[in-house]
Amino acid sequence: MDKIAQPYFDLTSFQTDYLRPIPNILNSEFQWNDNMAMINVQWNYSLEVNQDKVSQVKEIIQNTCTTEIRDEEQKILIDYLQNEKDMLKNCGFTCQKLPLIIEKNKDIAHFLLISICHLDGFEEFLDVFIQSDVTQNSLELFAQLFGELKLPQEFITQYINYCIEFCNNIKEKQQQNKLVRYVSIFIQQMLKQKAFATKDVLTNLQAFCIEFSKVGEVSRLFKLVKGQEPTTQ
DSSP, X not given: OOOOOOOOOOGGGGXXXXXXXXXOOOOSOOOOOOGGGOOSOOOOGGGGSOHHHHHHHHHHHHHHTTSOOOHHHHHHHHHHHHHOGGGGGTSOOOTTXXXXXXXXXXXXXXXXXXXXXXXXXXXXXXXXXXXXXXXXXXXXXXXXXXXXXOOOHHHHHHHHHHHHHHHHTOOSHHHHHHHHHHHHHHHHHHHHTTOSOHHHHHHHHHHHXXXXXXXXXXXXXXXXXXXXXXXXX
């Protein structure tokens, strides 16, 4: 029996011709990204800072607002900020926190202010002194800063007038007399160091001395002011 021939199929005959649209030809030129044309480029200094240290420093500074920190925490904070200056910009120290830190940790406030005195915006931290409560700690810190930094005489005069006004506005008599003593001692210290011209605050000083003449330190201040009057005329 003859072998049945195998059927042969030409698969090409079953192919379908697909319609393919002709692609558009782009005639525009390539726009290269020229990095040299970038302006106002600012380096992110936080990239160079150990984030674990930043977190630890931020936590310590937050604690300084509410409680007196331990010696170990103070050492960590000072060591980190002294050795890594860029961390000062990311440590969480703000103008809003300064009054709280002054009352709970005056030495830390002093260290932080001295550390940032060369940075932009330091004047905003100084303005805190004439925007917040006058206290024994704030007066002592201001006197320290005067001894270490070249504070503008106009600012010192403004602060003294602010202190006098603040005392006048205290309603509670015992608290008022206590702060008047501190302010009197502070002004005497500033006068002896010739931090300001007596004539610039003479009117307020005389009114202050008359108003609180029964406070011992005020009488000493009045004598000091009277002794300097001839040199200011």
